[in-house]
Amino acid sequence: MKRQWRDRDEQIKEQAGQDVVILLQSWKKRTRRMKIYRFSLCLALFFSCTALVAGLYYRIDNSIPSVLNVRARQEQSFFLGVPAEARIVSVSESGESNIPPEAVEIDLSRPVTLKTAQESSYRMMVKLFGFLPFKEVDIQVIQDQQLIPVGAPVGIYVKTEGVLVIGTGEFQGGDGVSYSPSRYVLKSGDYIRCVNGEAVTEKEDFIKKIETCGGKPVTLTLERDGETMDVRVTPVRDAGGAYKIGVWVRDNAQGVGTMTYIDSQGNFGALGHGINDVDTSTLMQMEEGTLYQTDIVDIKKGTDGNPGEMTGMIVYSDDNILGTITSNSVRGIFGKCNERALELGTEKPLPIGLKQEIVKGPARILCTVEGETRYYDVEITAVHLDHDNVNRGIELTVTDPDLLAVTGGIVQGMSGSPIIQDGKIIGAVTHVLVQDSTKGYGIFIENMLEH
Numbered sequence: 378m379k380r381q382w383r384d385r386d387e388q389i390k391e392q393a394g395q396d397v398v399i400l401l402q403s404w405k406k407r408t409r410r411m412k413i414y415r416f417s418l419c420l421a422l423f424f425s426c427t428a429l430v431a432g433l434y435y436r437i438d439n440s441i442p443s444v445l446n447v448r449a450r451q452e453q454s455f456f457l458g459v460p461a462e463a464r465i466v467s468v469s470e471s472g473e474s475n476i477p478p479e480a481v482e483i484d485l486s487r488p489v490t491l492k493t494a495q496e497s498s499y500r501m502m503v504k505l506f507g508f509l510p511f512k513e514v515d516i517q518v519i520q521d522q523q524l525i526p527v528g529a530p531v532g533i534y535v536k537t538e539g540v541l542v543i544g545t546g547e548f549q550g551g552d553g554v555s556y557s558p559s560r561y562v563l564k565s566g567d568y569i570r571c572v573n574g575e576a577v578t579e580k581e582d583f584i585k586k587i588e589t590c591g592g593k594p595v596t597l598t599l600e601r602d603g604e605t606m607d608v609r610v611t612p613v614r615d616a617g618g619a620y621k622i623g624v625w626v627r628d629n630a631q632g633v634g635t636m637t638y639i640d641s642q643g644n645f646g647a648l649g650h651g652i653n654d655v656d657t658s659t660l661m662q663m664e665e666g667t668l669y670q671t672d673i674v675d676i677k678k679g680t681d682g683n684p685g686e687m688t689g690m691i692v693y694s695d696d697n698i699l700g701t702i703t704s705n706s707v708r709g710i711f712g713k714c715n716e717r718a719l720e721l722g723t724e725k726p727l728p729i730g731l732k733q734e735i736v737k738g739p740a741r742i743l744c745t746v747e748g749e750t751r752y753y754d755v756e757i758t759a760v761h762l763d764h765d766n767v768n769r770g771i772e773l774t775v776t777d778p779d780l781l782a783v784t785g786g787i788v789q790g791m792s793g794s795p796i797i798q799d800g801k802i803i804g805a806v807t808h809v810l811v812q813d814s815t816k817g818y819g820i821f822i823e824n825m826l827e828h
Contacts, residue, residue, distance in 0.1 A: 437461070438512065441485070441503060442762040445514055446731050446823050448521045452492040455733035457762075461485045462507040465516070466500050493518045523726035524638035524822070526795040526802050527645070528743030528750050531699060532669035532691035533710065535630045535652055538662045539600070540583050542567040543625040543654070549616045556613040559624040563599070563608070566659040569626065570605075571598035578664065580628040587612055588620050595622075600662075627654065630661055633671055633689035635744060635793035637805040637825065639714055639722040645700060646828070648709045648793040649805035649820040650768045666702025668712065669693060676746060679785035679814030687746070687790030707767055708820065708828050709793065709805070723750070730801030732770060732821045735760045740773065742806055744794035746783050753777035757798065758816075768807040771796065771819035786815035795822075 437459050447453050465481040483489050485503065493499070499516035545559040563569075569577060572586040573596050587595065594611045612620035634648045645668070651660045671689035679685030691697070699718035704711040724743070737760065741752040759772035773796070775786045784791075787809040794806040796819050803822055810816040 445516045449518050454490045456488040457485045463501045463503045525722035527636040529721045532671035535666040536664045538664040539568040539570040540626040540628045543656045557623045559622045565657045568600040633790045637793045643714045646825045649807040651707045663705040668699040670697040679788045685788030727802045730803035740798040742794045753780040768820045769818040770821045775815045787817040
């Protein structure tokens, strides 16, 4: 009997021990799960806070322009609405300020009014929350000016400086073997200036120099990414007996765009963006360029996912020349009008509107889509004072039913159409949003005037 009780006691103790072990293991698993959960929660909180701070930083940075233009001797107000304070200093030619330290302090969370006495340069030292150094803003004092908005289509012809390399490829030699002499030597975007020290300006001239080399190695002087260099290529005779190096080149570009403005000196600005090569997307380095009169003969209506296009007929004759193009930059094309081009400026001159003066809301664009140059209604939906892309400071939506019926919104060829708000020319249309042809982007007029 005692032995039975003793065996039972041992069984109970053994069972109790097993229960304790199970409970202990369960507690350890639960503790481990809690640690993993807390770590995951902390990690998620960290990334969320980081994303929030990064988003806030980008938003504030985008709201404060790196360059702020103000008119000389005029009182101007602007509102950035950011939690920051700033100190303005005047910058002399020596780089030193002639304003005593702490003399001009402003709160950027409130409307600010500035008035400068003369053309000069200032610097605004911005501190986030009043103590964290954040950004330096260059304040440029400029003279006010008026521009004639044009909105007329123009034909564009640009001659490249040298010949532009589009790409390299293979060809079959006289022995039936495939050759590609330029592969790994030339690349898309290169500008070939000379062959064996002799300048080349046209594609035909370049091809002739290669064909008459007699198969000897040629030295090509080219510009790549802003640097000049010499490379050597050995031409190979193709199946037809001509020497080749296996490269596609281009020496000009043509297209249709819209003239934005004419200034008081007879200079024009157009497009609002540069002329890029269609294959390489390289900004074309221009030797010379000509503006021609053009007539729009067809309009392909834009739809969501398919940007539309205006097709113009250009007759390249002296009678149709409107002027010379002197600059092709990321901000547009610029040059000098002739008497024929000046006749396109039928609108009254308008003052320029600076980017800090632009507000969300109604505006108009001036363009020609059915043989008549007229204004169409748009809505400014966003203004990016310091956008990374100089051509996309303004976001807009076409609201005019007449323009929507004809083009579906913004189409290729409308680039350069001036944007007007509150009686001021504030920018030019530059791009269409491919996913929605009613929406697009514009460049600030002051950016175009910086060329």
